[in-house]
Amino acid sequence: MPVxxxxxxxxxxxxxxxxxxxxxxxxxxxxxxxxxxxENLKNQTELGALAKGYxxxxxxxxxxxxxAMIHDRLSREDCKKGALLDGFPRTPVQAEALDGMLAQxxxxxxxxxxxxxxxxxxxxxxxxxxTCRAEGHVYHETHNPPKVPGVCDIDNSPLYQRxxxxxxxxxxxxxxxxxxxxxxxxxxxxxxxxIEIDGTQAIDQVTTKLxxxxxxxxx
Numbered sequence: 001m002p003v004x005x006x007x008x009x010x011x012x013x014x015x016x017x018x019x020x021x022x023x024x025x026x027x028x029x030x031x032x033x034x035x036x037x038x039e040n041l042k043n044q045t046e047l048g049a050l051a052k053g054y055x056x057x058x059x060x061x062x063x064x065x066x067x068a069m070i071h072d073r074l075s076r077e078d079c080k081k082g083a084l085l086d087g088f089p090r091t092p093v094q095a096e097a098l099d100g101m102l103a104q105x106x107x108x109x110x111x112x113x114x115x116x117x118x119x120x121x122x123x124x125x126x127x128x129x130x131t132c133r134a135e136g137h138v139y140h141e142t143h144n145p146p147k148v149p150g151v152c153d154i155d156n157s158p159l160y161q162r163x164x165x166x167x168x169x170x171x172x173x174x175x176x177x178x179x180x181x182x183x184x185x186x187x188x189x190x191x192x193x194x195i196e197i198d199g200t201q202a203i204d205q206v207t208t209k210l211x212x213x214x215x216x217x218x219x
Contacts (some may be wrong), residue, residue, distance in 0.1 A: 001109030003028075003082040005214065006089065006098075008185065010177045011170075013199045014206060018115065019086045021207050026214070029078045033087030033171035036069050037061075047072070067097045074105060082107060090180060092187040111214050112188040115206065117199035120169040122174050127167040130159040137179075 005028065009015035015214045023030035023159040040048030047069050051061045070088055073079070079205055089095040102108050107117035118126075132152035139146045139159060146153050199206055 002080060002102075002105055003110045003215070004085060004102055004107055005082070006085045006095075006109055006112045006188070007115075008181065009199065010117065010122055011173050012125040013115040013117045015086065015115055016204060017203060018210060019084060020052060022210060022214070023084050025211060026084070028082050028084045031070070031073055031079070031083045031085050033066070033070065035084075036073050040069055050114075057105070063091075063097065064095055065088060067094065067101065070098070071101050074101070089184060092183050095184060095187050109188075109193060111195055112193045113195045113197055113210050113213065114185060114188075115197050115199040115210075117177070119171075119174055121200055123167060123170050126165060126170040126174075129165040130161050131165075132157045132159050 004027075005022070007019055007022070009018075019030050019032070033062060035053065037048075041052055042048075042201075047065060051065050051069075052153070054061045054065070066088065070085075085098075089098050094207060099109065123141075124142065128143070130139045130141070130150075131137070132139075132155065134152065134155045134157035137152050137154050138144075139152075146159065150159050151157075152159060164173075179208070185194060195210075197206060197209050197213065
């Protein structure tokens, strides 16, 4: 039976790093909703054109379009044993649609690891980033400061803070994620599939905890 894992975590939790490791370790394709959208838009597929129409009008892409894209991706040969889902579902409605979709593929969501990190830690991680204007080298006020404040170590260009990295923007992004995802976390918790992992640990410790908590998958 194909097995599917849904990976959850707020911005700054290290979800992208862990998704890559889990995917490679378990031999499951990493299915990212963002990648799927970009692929459909780039290849100008029928679904991509449909999504672009909504985006160009400044509207949200409807669930049925997103779900159709996900279904198309999960129906491919590399997903016949399952997949690691990242960025989908985002709501209980999408989660219910996913359950129905996977039932058609003779599979189901077997585990939902949630990398949990306190909001203040997330703000510190994301809000302290500075980028060099010349080549985009990234620094952090606390974890990786430049030798000279405001100046890149490599090319001496000035550092600036991107709009996405400013504290106010970071707090807003995290708040929106937590508000939108809370019902989804409850949905999977009630199903007994949620696995909460402390994301404040070192990367390798988070990886170990995640892999130990996931069900053994036969390839």
